[in-house]
Amino acid sequence: MNKVAEDLVVRAGYLVDGTGRATQSNSAVWIQSGRIRALGDAPRIEQDAAPTTRRIDLGDDACLAPGLIDGHTHLSLAGDGRPYTEMFSESDEMMVLTGALNLRLHLHAGITTIREHGARNRVGFTLKDGLGRGYIPGPRMLVSGRPITCTGGHFHMCNETADGEQEIRASVRRLVHEGADYIKIMASGGGTAGTDPTRASYSVAELHAAVHEAHHFHRLTAAHCRAKESMVHAVEAGIDLMEHAEFLEPDGDLHFDPDLAQKMAESGIWISPTLQAWCRWPQVVELRRRRDTAEATPADLAELQSLETRAGGRLDVMRRMLDIVGKERIVPGTDSGVNDLAFGHLDYDLELLVEVGFTPAEALESATRVSAEAVGLQAEIGTLEVGRIADLVAFAGDPTKDISNLSNLVAVFQSGQRVL
Numbered sequence: 001m002n003k004v005a006e007d008l009v010v011r012a013g014y015l016v017d018g019t020g021r022a023t024q025s026n027s028a029v030w031i032q033s034g035r036i037r038a039l040g041d042a043p044r045i046e047q048d049a050a051p052t053t054r055r056i057d058l059g060d061d062a063c064l065a066p067g068l069i070d071g072h073t074h075l076s077l078a079g080d081g082r083p084y085t086e087m088f089s090e091s092d093e094m095m096v097l098t099g100a101l102n103l104r105l106h107l108h109a110g111i112t113t114i115r116e117h118g119a120r121n122r123v124g125f126t127l128k129d130g131l132g133r134g135y136i137p138g139p140r141m142l143v144s145g146r147p148i149t150c151t152g153g154h155f156h157m158c159n160e161t162a163d164g165e166q167e168i169r170a171s172v173r174r175l176v177h178e179g180a181d182y183i184k185i186m187a188s189g190g191g192t193a194g195t196d197p198t199r200a201s202y203s204v205a206e207l208h209a210a211v212h213e214a215h216h217f218h219r220l221t222a223a224h225c226r227a228k229e230s231m232v233h234a235v236e237a238g239i240d241l242m243e244h245a246e247f248l249e250p251d252g253d254l255h256f257d258p259d260l261a262q263k264m265a266e267s268g269i270w271i272s273p274t275l276q277a278w279c280r281w282p283q284v285v286e287l288r289r290r291r292d293t294a295e296a297t298p299a300d301l302a303e304l305q306s307l308e309t310r311a312g313g314r315l316d317v318m319r320r321m322l323d324i325v326g327k328e329r330i331v332p333g334t335d336s337g338v339n340d341l342a343f344g345h346l347d348y349d350l351e352l353l354v355e356v357g358f359t360p361a362e363a364l365e366s367a368t369r370v371s372a373e374a375v376g377l378q379a380e381i382g383t384l385e386v387g388r389i390a391d392l393v394a395f396a397g398d399p400t401k402d403i404s405n406l407s408n409l410v411a412v413f414q415s416g417q418r419v420l
């Protein structure tokens, strides 16, 4: 990242700029000092660039697009299926190494910007520092440091416990002082033992204290909200982005609430539904593979059916929410690191957005232009336009025609440097 990017012209058979324009054919991007100097019709760009400018031709099947953004990651966790208690029994040093591996996995999947949504102690900050020094490769990182949680609350193992408005304000100040780019707060319980995902863990006043203090420092806020009660609190408190948004009630089931969805729409809150995480999509993908290659046991098939039924319920809630809140406030997030959610698969979330009614082009925009806006970087990344940072990915085929093309990467450029 410290290297000075060279001048470069990248040509491909197709280009999707992420602004909503249709796919253009035979296109090129001229990169200078890590930013987009010009883009468009390949013969014109190639003529305008100096003869000495290096050229890369990715071929007629390749499709250039803006680098992908994953707004929800946990770099310090391995995503290898172990329970939280085991993952958090690792040393901070091992968590940093886990994070270094995960950063590379995401970068090689075309993800050029991430939010790191909460790690223990200084682990998240250390990873960002290492990345900035060029010690490790990885996506551009926005870091929350440690998630703010109540005593004994979800992710209390990260060591940023705060109860009551005063302690929450102090936590925000401490995190900003240590280098937090945004504030993550746990508004309901979650998968952490002893917490209740169906109940809110903070009052509106407590969440509002976090929002007020974060905004004072020009920092955005994201709240983990599984319980419906916590969704109500987050909207009322003015949280910028709501994670999960499951409409989970104390009976343990999802109960869609159109009135709440209406309030979410009116508030303009960003919503990250973390669909692959809830739907246990990596397991579904693997079981479907076994089924299609005739390797599945009867137990596998039964498991697949039960997972598909469970996912269907969640996707139904998502469709009903979309009818009210629309697609423009929805951002995908993988929740990579927790459970068996390995890094490198934002494609799963985008496939699930298509499943609930997005066009492939809209799904791609949600992970680029819309996500850039949700994390506050819309002036720098998210679209291919003159002056933007040259974060580019190239897929083998146009992903706006077939979303599965997102899984076939040809090249990744970060700030104008080819990293894959």
Ligand SMILES: [Zn+2]
Binding pocket: 072, 073, 074, 117, 335, 338
């Ligand atoms: Zn998470």
